[in-house]
Amino acid sequence: MIYVDNAATTPIKPEVLDKMMPYLTEKFGNPSSIYKSGREAKEAISKARADIAEALGADEKEIYFTGSGSEADNWAIKGVAHSAKGRHIITTAIEHHAVLHSFEYLGRNGFEVTYLKVDNDGLVNPDDLRAAVREDTSLISIMTANNEIGTIQPIKELAQIAKEHKIPFHTDAVQAFGHIPLNVEDLGVDLLSVSAHKIGGPKGVGALYIRKGTKITQFMHGGAQEYGKRASTENVAGIVGFGCAAGLAMKNLDKNIAKTTSLRDYFIKKVQESIPHCRLNGHPTKRLPGNVNFSFEFIEGESLLLMLDMKGIEASSGSACTSGSLDPSHVLLAIGLEHEIAHGSLRISFSEDNTVEEADTIVRELIPIVQRLRDMSPLYHK
Amino acid sequence: MIYVDNAATTPIKPEVLDKMMPYLTEKFGNPSSIYKSGREAKEAISKARADIAEALGADEKEIYFTGSGSEADNWAIKGVAHSAKGRHIITTAIEHHAVLHSFEYLGRNGFEVTYLKVDNDGLVNPDDLRAAVREDTSLISIMTANNEIGTIQPIKELAQIAKEHKIPFHTDAVQAFGHIPLNVEDLGVDLLSVSAHKIGGPKGVGALYIRKGTKITQFMHGGAQEYGKRASTENVAGIVGFGCAAGLAMKNLDKNIAKTTSLRDYFIKKVQESIPHCRLNGHPTKRLPGNVNFSFEFIEGESLLLMLDMKGIEASSGSACTSGSLDPSHVLLAIGLEHEIAHGSLRISFSEDNTVEEADTIVRELIPIVQRLRDMSPLYHK
């Protein structure tokens, strides 16, 4: 099996699971309990929090664990919007659904939303943001890197505009964290979402960075966990795994970037050389190291994925959440693709564990599959 | 080490961890992905959902996994309140903070809240509920069993009152699920919260039962997971663990109830025989099988816990969330305890894995500890 859908989720790294195991077995105490097994659990969480904080250049007190990247997004967006007076909020047309649907929800509940357009490479134009800002703008949320096409936004420049207008700036960094360097001070963002399962950690754990002084309402009410801001008995093992995965990702960041970037570019070149009528989606260089997104004309994405799966190749046609839905990717439409081309996209997301041999195998299998589907397609004429 | 704080959390059962392991290792696919590893994950979730549904006598389509019991409570309460027209909501004075603080939040945001009183045993009087119901009441939430004093409410009778007035009825069954028989049809409730880590499952997974036709807004926006009602990449391993733990709990329910009830009653009798000035909190018989809650006059609970901890006994002075807080338990105050007595409570929560020998050891250690603290107390006069 060749797994090249690391943007959808990643296997837990063996070192990470090792660190989690004690908290799935004998160290099972509730971190809120004052006795030994409780204190051990609490310390483990503190340690993980410090790891995440360090990875982001943040203070430990600014890191709040959540149950997912989606929860971090929901909390950031609804929490900031609801604590503000202004009723105008800004995001982009290519956000992940966790952001997009949170904005749509606010849009149905008294807020006015501006969705910034992107160019053909998926980039937001800072001038567009400048033009969109109003007196009553109370939140700007722009993702660091896109989950489908991998395009990396000029967050520093965009956050600077927000700062000039004293508007809280949130970025969904779920795809970027652990894959490219990120520093909240350098970027100048006020809120930033991350998720463990995209970097070799477990599913069901995320975190939200909230800059000190940022006004945000509570999302989950109850016990005093997470500095009293996010109730729920902590997913101790999950949090420990997240901390460990973040630490590993940071330790190997440069090495991993070099490796996956060269694998990505090698693969892109080979596909372009061997399959006609294909289009690379996303920015050629400002893109996530592991991300490849191709549209193959005349064919539909799901069929392509199923055929690859039959050959033991696990890839995606966009974000995992949209598979099974009938709509073509909102991201591909936003970068200007025609509907039928948007339907025919393939996302390959490499991790540092993928190899050149795997890339070669994928290309070798892909060529006849694309041809076969084209031969079956009423849109294709040789 | 003697662990008798099973109401705070429980160790993961070995069988449960066994079932989880594949999903922490090779079966790591994203359940939204269409290829093999994704489909495997999706099937595992369906299986777990069926297990939870069966344990509750519900339909699979009525079970929604969440990131915790707290999230299930937050969603149920805010989701129903926000989708209703009426602005009056009812709960009790002894709810867990996840419920209580959600109500307080709504109370600060346009809702009027009635907090039902309880009697000295912690029981809600159905007549009080009848009297509290108004034309514009849009939600009633009453916990099945209390986490501190173990009192089990007459939910069936209370839910019947709600039904007569067509008011959605939610019950926080986090402490009750897996410990006493529960059937949503028999109880007649519309929403019910549960959590995995209280029944030998992992931390960071809960579920909400939502009766078909119940109006509720979405809490977590994003992907189409959980029938489109609760976005987030699923905590697959956690969900699998929850399903397995629920299955085990149901299989052994009668046996476990018999065992822990007799251990509880044995322990209560021994303490009452050997330590003067103590008071059993909660109802003598309508209580959770494993729950014991004593107040020892003249002494403070945290000191008691620390001394027990030094003897290797892990217990609690109330809910885990309130330890470290300065306020005495709102539950103990609600059943009419004086402040200084409310400060001196000890909760022992047995599981089916605790033994008579452990109970004997606890009593043996408890006697001199209570005496020592009393000798140190300015309130105690021999």
Next chain:
Amino acid sequence: MQYSQKVMDHFANPRNVGEIEDANAIGEVGNKKCGDIMKIYMKIEDDIIKDIKFKTFGCGAAVATSSIATELVKGKTIKEALSLTNKAVIDALEGLPPVKVHCSVLAEEAIKSAIADYYKRQGIDPEPIVGCSCNCTECPCNE
């Protein structure tokens, strides 16, 4: 979303793929926006569908429903073919995921569309015989 084995079989080994050079009945339904297009070619003789082929742009279910639908009507009379329902297509495939049911509708309509074309070529108004589905360019995903 999980396909049955039968769906996967028809997807992996679709029957009757291709075009018929001298087809006397051609139908096309679906549209690019929706992401599913089915084109059916038939050779009808003496009211009997002697040969049938398809070309499909679409998901796994779209391919599988096209394939099974051609199998179900091949060698049948026009009348029998017109009585093919999307339900029969689903049953023959041993079920379809709910989000893919529209593909079975598309397959039913593709057959009808080809037969309508057959009547048109002969100067017969297909509407009373085939029904109104003969010009289906609206795909169910826009509903």
Next chain:
Amino acid sequence: MQYSQKVMDHFANPRNVGEIEDANAIGEVGNKKCGDIMKIYMKIEDDIIKDIKFKTFGCGAAVATSSIATELVKGKTIKEALSLTNKAVIDALEGLPPVKVHCSVLAEEAIKSAIADYYKRQGIDPEPIVGCSCNCTECPCNE
């Protein structure tokens, strides 16, 4: 919440627990509602705290701060004892969790309260010397 080793030591082995039969200075601070009550007994001779004992109803930190405070002032002059700050109590215990800082305040006030009692017994108004903290029945948890 995590106690330092020093806190745990003073909690597990509190110094100077008990009462002094012939005490000439007794102070009590805190209240039942708050869950912390500290009672200090002193034997003062020639302005020097010759002996000191305490009884405390309260959490681990309340016991530990009582214990360390009595150690810190034992054998000291009244003036030295009055200069004891809650900060010094915290430092001597190598830190306290934030939610427990009020216990160190209570310990400081308990000492002052006993000394105030000493002056009162001698017909001297303690207020100018000890300050206003001598009648602390309001506990910090109500703030």
